[in-house]
Amino acid sequence: MADRPRFYLTTAIAYANNKPGLHTLYEVIGADVIARWHRMKGDDTRFLTGTDEHSVNIAQRAAEEGLSPRAFVDEKVGLFTAAEAALGIAPDRFIRTTDPDHVRSAQEMVRRAHANGDIYVGAYEGWYCPNEGFKAASDLLETAGGWRCPNHPDVELQWLTEKNWFFRLSAYQERLERWFLDNPGAVQPDYRRNEMLGFIRQGLEDFSISRAGATWGIPFPIGEDGQTAQREDGSWDPEAGTIYVWYDALINYITGAGFPDDPASFARYWPADLHVIGKDIARFHTIYWPAMLWSAGLEAPRKVWIHGWLLAADGERMSKSRGNFLDPVDFVAAFGSDGARYVTLREVAFDRDTEVSWDSFVRRYNADLANDFGNLVNRTVSMAGRYLGDDRPAPRPADGSAPLAVAWDRTLADYVGRIEACALHDALAVLWEFVGAANRFVDSEQPWTLAKAAKAGDEAAEAHLRDVLGDLVEACRLLGLAAAPFLPASAPRVLAQLGHTYAYGSDGNGGPAILDELVWGAQAADRGSVAAPEPLFPRLDVEPTVA
RNA sequence: GGCGGAGUAGCUCAGUGGUAGAGCAGGGGACUCAUAAGCCCUUGGUCGGUGGUUCAAAUCCGCCCUCCGCUACCA
Numbered sequence A: 001m002a003d004r005p006r007f008y009l010t011t012a013i014a015y016a017n018n019k020p021g022l023h024t025l026y027e028v029i030g031a032d033v034i035a036r037w038h039r040m041k042g043d044d045t046r047f048l049t050g051t052d053e054h055s056v057n058i059a060q061r062a063a064e065e066g067l068s069p070r071a072f073v074d075e076k077v078g079l080f081t082a083a084e085a086a087l088g089i090a091p092d093r094f095i096r097t098t099d100p101d102h103v104r105s106a107q108e109m110v111r112r113a114h115a116n117g118d119i120y121v122g123a124y125e126g127w128y129c130p131n132e133g134f135k136a137a138s139d140l141l142e143t144a145g146g147w148r149c150p151n152h153p154d155v156e157l158q159w160l161t162e163k164n165w166f167f168r169l170s171a172y173q174e175r176l177e178r179w180f181l182d183n184p185g186a187v188q189p190d191y192r193r194n195e196m197l198g199f200i201r202q203g204l205e206d207f208s209i210s211r212a213g214a215t216w217g218i219p220f221p222i223g224e225d226g227q228t229a230q231r232e233d234g235s236w237d238p239e240a241g242t243i244y245v246w247y248d249a250l251i252n253y254i255t256g257a258g259f260p261d262d263p264a265s266f267a268r269y270w271p272a273d274l275h276v277i278g279k280d281i282a283r284f285h286t287i288y289w290p291a292m293l294w295s296a297g298l299e300a301p302r303k304v305w306i307h308g309w310l311l312a313a314d315g316e317r318m319s320k321s322r323g324n325f326l327d328p329v330d331f332v333a334a335f336g337s338d339g340a341r342y343v344t345l346r347e348v349a350f351d352r353d354t355e356v357s358w359d360s361f362v363r364r365y366n367a368d369l370a371n372d373f374g375n376l377v378n379r380t381v382s383m384a385g386r387y388l389g390d391d392r393p394a395p396r397p398a399d400g401s402a403p404l405a406v407a408w409d410r411t412l413a414d415y416v417g418r419i420e421a422c423a424l425h426d427a428l429a430v431l432w433e434f435v436g437a438a439n440r441f442v443d444s445e446q447p448w449t450l451a452k453a454a455k456a457g458d459e460a461a462e463a464h465l466r467d468v469l470g471d472l473v474e475a476c477r478l479l480g481l482a483a484a485p486f487l488p489a490s491a492p493r494v495l496a497q498l499g500h501t502y503a504y505g506s507d508g509n510g511g512p513a514i515l516d517e518l519v520w521g522a523q524a525a526d527r528g529s530v531a532a533p534e535p536l537f538p539r540l541d542v543e544p545t546v547a
Numbered sequence B: 001g002g003c004g005g006a007g008u009a010g011c012u013c014a015g016u017g018g019u020a021g022a023g024c025a026g027g028g029g030a031c032u033c034a035u036a037a038g039c040c041c042u043u044g045g046u047c048g049g050u051g052g053u054u055c056a057a058a059u060c061c062g063c064c065c066u067c068c069g070c071u072a073c074c075a
Helices: A022-041 A056-064 A069-086 A100-115 A169-182 A190-201 A263-269 A279-295 A328-347 A358-388 A403-420 A424-445 A447-455 A459-482 A490-497
Strands: A006-011 A044-052 A093-096 A119-129 A133-135 A141-143 A146-149 A152-156 A158-167 A274-278 A304-307
Touching: A006 A022, A006 A263, A022 A044, A022 A069, A022 A274, A022 A304, A022 A328, A022 A403, A022 A424, A044 A069, A056 A069, A056 A133, A069 A093, A069 A328, A100 A119, A100 A279, A158 A279, A169 A190, A169 A279, A190 A279, A274 A279, A279 A304, A328 A358, A328 A424, A358 A424, A358 A447, A358 A459, A358 A490, A403 A424, A403 A459, A424 A447, A424 A459, A447 A459, A459 A490
Parallel strands: A006 A044, A006 A274, A044 A093, A274 A304
Antiparallel strands: A119 A133, A119 A158, A141 A146, A146 A152
8 A cells, every 4th residue: 555656635525504415516526536536546545525514503503403513413414425325426534523533633733823823812803693603794684774694684783803813824925825836736727726826915814713602613722821721621611712614624634634643644645635625615725724734834735626616507506595406316316326427527617617407417418328328338239249149359459450449549648638637527528539439430330231241151241340349349348447437336337248347346446557457458368248238328308307 | 996717500618810610409311230329411600899900810909898706704
């Protein structure tokens, strides 16, 4: 394990206040594909996702439902893990900010910032909803009675001042700007990087990292006097307050690598190779987070990838409250696990917002999975079995005589490049160009005509038939394997129909290095039997529920 | 207001000086191995508007219109 390259990637952790929507899980599906790709490459891969469970808001919601905060989040977390399982998402750890090691981790980070002189007690001022706590100005609702909390429009807001700890982000302005300039790949795509750079250049203000009134949170480990807030019996002084969101939620990334309990693991996996996040939290991940890490003597992540959103057909952001929400469980029921993964990642560009609709997903599924790829495998397996018997035909050598072998070289290079660049939708487009080439190859060679000639005793036709079908079987093997990170449930079925073994585990671990397997003819010497053809992606004829 | 991006076929988009492209959707055709799928052909656009530079502009420059992102403490 130690000699393998490691790859540590994370998603943002989801706020556990509701059931998950497809637009939330979209990011996790994409990250799961990247994780599987690295596992299949043979990298020592660690994929972290999870839930963010603290906050005044969650405590309030729990109280409204007559639940303890813990029971409330336990229920929500169950919905997330079930939906992720349905989508074939296989994290190496599902982290919860209520996990004990995460609590230790967040507190240690606060202590380090304090030891480094980066936090101080200041006054936090803001609009305060008596039912919910401090509210950002951008989050308020204008009513006849003035500005109000959107969740409690009948309650008058108060302008409150509270003593809180602040992090000296202002001290890191120059270093952050230099980091952006020296590491142009660290924040991507470029236009997001430019936005963040512009934000830094406007001047950075300190931000508060504690809340005095909140109780559902990680105890702030330091008292106002600068001494530990832990009492002799091990409990925490409530007067010290709790850690506010950023020193809680963001910390999950290092907890997941082993901080602070497992230094060996942490040394191996940190800094993270990739944080996949949504555009709404770009600032916190590309500006707050590196500064917090530096303050603790740790390295910034190597790359933060900022993806866009699924938009409803009217261009509106999907959300439960807007009612244009796709339920992942319904979605998987309609499209299947792999179908759901494929259509979201193919239809939505991974670097920008995209309008989607149920119809667009159905069209994409039928065109790409049922008609093009599924049918290619089906007709290939069917013809190989019917014309040649069970014995699987071998591909022609990659010496230039087989057109598909020549085309595959370019396809593979492009595919790998796109997937490594997080251009997941482009990666699939490249692969499906090859699907088209294989389908055209069938029609240009007309194996059924060759089979008739062979049956009539034409030996040259029979030899050519064997070559053509051997090439097609190989094309299907390569496609099934290459697409496995996107279609993890279907890939073993593809290979099985072709009479090939599938050596990877259910999370993509444990098999041979995929780049070796993706060479044309890599398994040409192995013998096998094609199985009975079985449709992989049944066509969808009806439009089920509307989004 | 400031900074940045975008407006190209019904839909999603590619195309940064040289006679308008792809996929899907629509129409037609030949075949038949296949999930009535695949393959071939095809309808369709004054490339947001306007003025300019140039032998030549979707592509460069000016102005205008429309839309979008960022412009600090939401989890």
